[in-house]
Amino acid sequence: MKKVMIGTVCATITPFTKDGAVDYASLKSFCRYLGNTEIDCLYPLGTNGEGITLSQDEKKNIIDVYMQELGGKKPVSIQCGGATLKDTLEIVAYAKASGADAAGIITPYFFNQSERALYDYYSAIAKAAEGFPLYIYNIPPNSNDDIAPETVAKLAAEFDNIVGIKYSFPNLMRIQDYIRAKEGFDVLIGCDRLFLPTLSLGGAGTVSGPAVIYDKLFSKIYHLAQQGDYAGALEVQRKIEQQDRELACYPGIPLLKIFLKKNGIIAEDTCRAPFQSISLAEQDKMMQIISRYID
Numbered sequence: 001m002k003k004v005m006i007g008t009v010c011a012t013i014t015p016f017t018k019d020g021a022v023d024y025a026s027l028k029s030f031c032r033y034l035g036n037t038e039i040d041c042l043y044p045l046g047t048n049g050e051g052i053t054l055s056q057d058e059k060k061n062i063i064d065v066y067m068q069e070l071g072g073k074k075p076v077s078i079q080c081g082g083a084t085l086k087d088t089l090e091i092v093a094y095a096k097a098s099g100a101d102a103a104g105i106i107t108p109y110f111f112n113q114s115e116r117a118l119y120d121y122y123s124a125i126a127k128a129a130e131g132f133p134l135y136i137y138n139i140p141p142n143s144n145d146d147i148a149p150e151t152v153a154k155l156a157a158e159f160d161n162i163v164g165i166k167y168s169f170p171n172l173m174r175i176q177d178y179i180r181a182k183e184g185f186d187v188l189i190g191c192d193r194l195f196l197p198t199l200s201l202g203g204a205g206t207v208s209g210p211a212v213i214y215d216k217l218f219s220k221i222y223h224l225a226q227q228g229d230y231a232g233a234l235e236v237q238r239k240i241e242q243q244d245r246e247l248a249c250y251p252g253i254p255l256l257k258i259f260l261k262k263n264g265i266i267a268e269d270t271c272r273a274p275f276q277s278i279s280l281a282e283q284d285k286m287m288q289i290i291s292r293y294i295d
Contacts, residue, residue: 005043005135013256047142071098104137193240206218259286
């Protein structure tokens with residue numbers, strides 16, 4: 001099965017107009033920008049893409065833009081998980097038919113589910129998407145479900161198209177457990193500060209929103225680690241850690257959109273409610289911090 005989510009994977013934003021509609025012109029501009037970065041793979045419609053706020057039709061239209069603009073140029077893995085199995089299967093089928101390279105599937109969210117329920121859920125998706133690479137997306141604080149390593153191992157053993165997991169929680173012991181799920185199983189971290197530690201344990205990469213800004217820094221970490229230069233990679237990792245601390249007081253998704261708007265990549269920095277706008281003074285402070293770390 002083809003490996004897709006390796007190295008620096010960017011969790012991309014969704015541009016909106018001032019009134020909250022999807023801004024497809026800005027999305028095309030954003031895709032062209034992404035095509036010129038050092039990002040290894042793109043991950044639309046996830047947390048940073050405000051995916052849970054999007055309708056099924058909006059998701060399909062966004063997938064179309066990504067495949068028209070970037071299909072064949074950079075790998076695209078679509079976050080397809082929705083509130084119901086029916087909605088998830090619909091978007092997985094659409095992503096596969098569109099020519100996407102893979103799909104990420106968030107664990108069912110809000111309602112806490114048993115491990116058996118999670119196994120059944122991913123089994124149904126894997127069977128329906130035979131031949132299409134799937135990545136489990138585990139973000140426990142947001143989804144209210146935390147899929148166990150034993151369940152992941154069982155799924156990976158039974159379904160060849162379940163090829164990896166994105167884990168968005170700072171627990172390196174769990175990362176080790178997921179890596180042991182199956183030989184060659186790809187484990188990606190969703191915490192920027194743990195990119196290099198995850199690689200050192202045998203992980204495949206990171207899924208990061210800020211990679212849209214610091215693509216060169218993330219790319220350096222990955223390639224230096226691949227070359228065995230962990231001292232050099234650690235030096236770059238420390239830059240990522242420091243900027244993360246300095247920007248921790250600002251909401252992440254609005255921050256990314258403000259950067260993209262100020263650089264002329266998208267027209268507006270609008271996020272869908274309940275996100276609040278950030279004052280111009282705070283925006284200036286944010287941009288000053290960012291400018292110190294862009295390589």
